[in-house]
Structures are given as structure tokens and as C-alpha cells.
Amino acid sequence: MKNLTIMEHKKVLVLGLAKSGVAAAELLHKMGAFVTVNDAKPFEENKDAQKLLQQGITVICGRHPEDLLDEGFELVIKNPGIPYSNIIVEDAVKRGIPVWTEVELAYLISEAPMIGITGSNGKTTTTTLLYHILNQGGLKPLIAGNIGTVACTVTENAKADNIIVTELSSFQLMGTETFKPKIAIWTNLFEAHIDYHGSMEAYGNAKFGITRNQDATDYLIYNADQEIVASYARKSNAHLIPFTTTHINEAGISADDEMIYWLGKPFMKRDIIALPGKHNLENVLAAVAAAIIMNCPKDKMEHVLNSFNGVKHRTQFVREWKKRKIFNDSKATNTLATRSALAAFKQPIVLLAGGLDRGHSFEELRPFMSNVHAVVVSGQTADRFAEFASSCGVKTIAHAKDIQEAVPKAAELSNEGDVILLSPACASWDQYPNFETRGDLFIEAVMKLN
Structure with missing residues (x-):
């Protein structure tokens, strides 16, 4: 873990608990921050809050006091599911107090490079598949993020020779400022979560957080078959790697009925892929492109593709x-x-x-x-x-x-x-x-x- 002192003596509010809030509060406490946790669930019913109080963390439960930010907080880390219409979040934004999700904290302390994966559909399958490919290739991956393992807990224990494969929702990405994955994957973009974001444009802009801070030393692997995703990709400063199932693309990864192609040249046969469906072929192309960039041996990729039958509850x-x-x-x-x-x-x-x-x-x-x-x-x-x-x-x-x-x-x-x-x-x-x-x-x- 790096940047151990960046939170020392800072007054930080963790808004909302669940797994990510608990993990963020405990990590910040270890880093020397003055942490206050605020959660809507009453203290008597809130085992997480009780546990944090025993560690010496200030806990306010059962309500969100309107004047809470008068306590002089320098940073708010919120649960991703809490909307920006929340009264405390709105107040923090008005006061110019940064509002993060724990993903930003995870990035700041991580010694290991991060691969970020987002999209309306296919995130979990792509994340899991890529993790298994890299693991089979001996590249010491760790899996984190929206898939169920809190990112800041994973990065806290990661070493420089690990690779953190991170599934990221639009909710999580909205709460990032400097997050800059070495490889970003954007699977697709369909209308979703408009009740949270307010508009399709706001939703797309939140997803763009996956590549907003990338530069030419980083990679964005994106769905070139969706013009809306391609239009966002053109705004990125990363090295662009398109994936497509409609034609052979010399700039990225593509497929026809028989082959997968890398930079326009045959790379592996399609019939080794166990996952059914065009949507899963797109997930495979994205994962294989990332594995190629990470110098994973081709035979290890083929071994996983031939045996990977999907993620539980997803086809x-x-x-x-x-x-x-x-x-x-x-x-x-x-x-x-x-x-x-x-x-x-x-x-x-x-x-x-x-x-x-x-x-x-x-x-x-x-x-x-x-x-x-x-x-x-x-x-x-x-x-x-x-x-x-x-x-x-x-x-x-x-x-x-x-x-x-x-x-x-x-x-x-x-x-x-x-x-x-x-x-x-x-x-x-x-x-x-x-x-x-x-x-x-x-x-x-x-x-x-x-």
C-alpha cells in the first residue's frame, strides 16, 4: 500500500455503510484520518456501526443530520448507491467538499496496476473471464469492485507484481477524480439507471470516468460496434483498441465465424470458446485483448476459453x-x-x-x-x-x-x-x-x- 500518509489527520465523513462503507472507514482509520460514519439504519440494528464504534470510529446512525457538514469535513466517501440528490451529498457539492466512492481511495493507495471494466451489460462475465485468463497465465491477478470484493480492501493488500481486475459501475465511477486504470474496458452502453443519473447523457458521462484520466501510455478497449461507445472513445487520450464482430479490424481485435483476429491477423480459432452467444463473444474479445496487452501466453488463454462456462446466474x-x-x-x-x-x-x-x-x-x-x-x-x-x-x-x-x-x-x-x-x-x-x-x-x- 502506498500513499500511507495522504489521509493522516484529515476529517473524513463516510456516508452509508454496507461492505464498501465499512471497508473505507476501517482503512481511513488505519491511515490516521479522523473518521465519522453516518448511516440511516438505527444503531441498535446496525452491527456494522457497532463494530466500527468499538474500533474508536465516531458513528452517527438512524438519520442524516442536515447540519452534519458543519463539523468541518474535508472529504466525503459515500456508498455508491446513495444518489447525489441526498441532502448531505448536495450540501457537500455546494461547499466544494470532494465526494468520492471508495474506488478513488483504492486507486490512490494501490501499488498494483489496475484494469477497470465497465458497461451496461457484460461487466461481470468479462471481469471474471479476464481474471481466470490472467491467473492461468501466472500474472497474479486480484479481482475487485462491483463484483463483490471491495476495491480498497483488495488494493490495501496488493503488491506491485499483482494486477487488480476491477468491475466498475457508473455509480462508482461518478465518485472518482484521479482514477486512471492501465487498461480500461467498456463493453457497451444501453439505457439504464436513468432514475439515478437523470438522463442517458449523464449516465454515459459517468461511464466515461473509466477513461477520462487515461493518457497515451494507457489502453481503452471498447465496443466499436456501438456508435455511442465509439463516440466516447474518440474523446479519450488512451491508446484505443476497438473490438468488433462485424468485420476484421486491423487496429484492434475482431472475429468472424471461424477466427479471432488481433490487429487484422488470425490469432485463434473461435470454436474453442465454450461461452454461447454473440454478447459473450464480445466479452471474450475484450478479455483476450487485455490479456494480449498484459503478455499472457496464448495457450493459457485458449485453455480458459475452452473451459469457462460463464458466471453464475448469467447464461x-x-x-x-x-x-x-x-x-x-x-x-x-x-x-x-x-x-x-x-x-x-x-x-x-x-x-x-x-x-x-x-x-x-x-x-x-x-x-x-x-x-x-x-x-x-x-x-x-x-x-x-x-x-x-x-x-x-x-x-x-x-x-x-x-x-x-x-x-x-x-x-x-x-x-x-x-x-x-x-x-x-x-x-x-x-x-x-x-x-x-x-x-x-x-x-x-x-x-x-x-
Whole structure:
């Protein structure tokens, strides 16, 4: 860990706890800062706050006092999920007090180079795949960020010979000032989180934080097939590495039906890739480009690509059952993600869909429903999705009360050679606390098929 004294004797407010807030507060305390934590959860119910108080950190819980910043704080580090409309954040911005997420702190103390990965979709798959490739290549990667491991905790313990592969959300990137990854990857940009950012432009500008401070010694690997991402890339000062699946690109990495090309020359065969779908091919191209830049041996890349079946709950292969292949895509909480999953398969599909009803249209899925011959619906949107599927020409539609009931129904409706796919196109909160729980129950039910 470097820059050990940059926070010494500074008065810092950590706003919001959860994993990132706790990690930031503990690290700042070790670095000699005067730390105050403010969290909305009452102290009696707040085990994190109780733990921090025992370490000698000032804790204010149960409310966000409007006059809190009168205490003379020099820096605010906020939980990424707290919006900028929060009264304390708004006040800090008005007073000119820097407002960071812990990612900025992680960057400032890191002895290891960082690879930052962002995008509306594909972040987790690309991050995980790249980590496994670099690990297989002996490059000592560590994984961090939005994927579940707090970045500042990882960088605190990293050495100069590590590489930190970091998944980053727009929420996290908004709270950075000097963050400058050695390699940045921007997978794509679709409309999302407008309730947080206010507009698509603000959302894109937040994502641009992945490359805003990069220079010619750094690399930006970006989706050249999306003009909106390409337009942001043209504003970057980094060495640009485009990826594309539409043509052979001599400036970056690309693919056709048979090969992956690096700088326009054949690099490896496509048929070694285990992950299905065009969207995953894009993730593979981005990860392979980063691995090439990091001088990872080609045979190690091929070994991982041939065995990597995806991230849990993201078009995850679960098992083959009576000549049907079953996939868990519980993370598909919107139509865009389900569209990508449907497009990944050429086989006939039995689709399990439905969940929380936010009133969103399913029309984006219509061009991708041609391979779906049966649908099992559940959750609040069951009737709406059933009506939509019927309008797409799906002949067989069944209702289930939950995922556990949906799995045997889907199995009964399937034929040899089919794909049975959970890709709900809806959030899970009508029946489950999160998409992970929904996916785990799906896997459990699938494993009970006999």
C-alpha cells in the first residue's frame, strides 16, 4: 500500500455503510484520518456501526443530520448507491467538499496496476473471464469492485507484481477524480439507471470516468460496434483498441465465424470458446485483448476459453438432462438481457420468464422469440408475458406459482435437443429477495429432475 500518509489527520465523513462503507472507514482509520460514519439504519440494528464504534470510529446512525457538514469535513466517501440528490451529498457539492466512492481511495493507495471494466451489460462475465485468463497465465491477478470484493480492501493488500481486475459501475465511477486504470474496458452502453443519473447523457458521462484520466501510455478497449461507445472513445487520450464482430479490424481485435483476429491477423480459432452467444463473444474479445496487452501466453488463454462456462446466474450452463441443455440466466432482469440470451441459441427453446411487474414492455423480445416453442410464466408479470408470448406465435404456454414449480413443467414441455432457459426479463423482488436466490432455487429444482 502506498500513499500511507495522504489521509493522516484529515476529517473524513463516510456516508452509508454496507461492505464498501465499512471497508473505507476501517482503512481511513488505519491511515490516521479522523473518521465519522453516518448511516440511516438505527444503531441498535446496525452491527456494522457497532463494530466500527468499538474500533474508536465516531458513528452517527438512524438519520442524516442536515447540519452534519458543519463539523468541518474535508472529504466525503459515500456508498455508491446513495444518489447525489441526498441532502448531505448536495450540501457537500455546494461547499466544494470532494465526494468520492471508495474506488478513488483504492486507486490512490494501490501499488498494483489496475484494469477497470465497465458497461451496461457484460461487466461481470468479462471481469471474471479476464481474471481466470490472467491467473492461468501466472500474472497474479486480484479481482475487485462491483463484483463483490471491495476495491480498497483488495488494493490495501496488493503488491506491485499483482494486477487488480476491477468491475466498475457508473455509480462508482461518478465518485472518482484521479482514477486512471492501465487498461480500461467498456463493453457497451444501453439505457439504464436513468432514475439515478437523470438522463442517458449523464449516465454515459459517468461511464466515461473509466477513461477520462487515461493518457497515451494507457489502453481503452471498447465496443466499436456501438456508435455511442465509439463516440466516447474518440474523446479519450488512451491508446484505443476497438473490438468488433462485424468485420476484421486491423487496429484492434475482431472475429468472424471461424477466427479471432488481433490487429487484422488470425490469432485463434473461435470454436474453442465454450461461452454461447454473440454478447459473450464480445466479452471474450475484450478479455483476450487485455490479456494480449498484459503478455499472457496464448495457450493459457485458449485453455480458459475452452473451459469457462460463464458466471453464475448469467447464461450459466447448469446440466444436460435427457438430451436437453439447461441454462440459468436469472440475472436477466430486463428485456435487453433476455434478448441477448435468446439470441445465443439456435436450438428450440423452452423459456421460463416473469417476475416483478414494473410495467415495462416486452416488445424488444419479439424478433428473438422465433426459436421459443414453449413458455412457462410465473410472478407478477405472468399473465402479461403469457399474452405477449402468444402474440409472438408461441403455441404452448404454462403458468407456475414459482420457479420450483416452473422447472418440472418446463421439463415436461421440452423435447430432446431443446434448451431449457431461465431468463425472466423481470426483476425478482415480487417473490425473491434477489436474482441470486431465484437462480439458486432454479438450479436446485433442475438438479432434482430425474
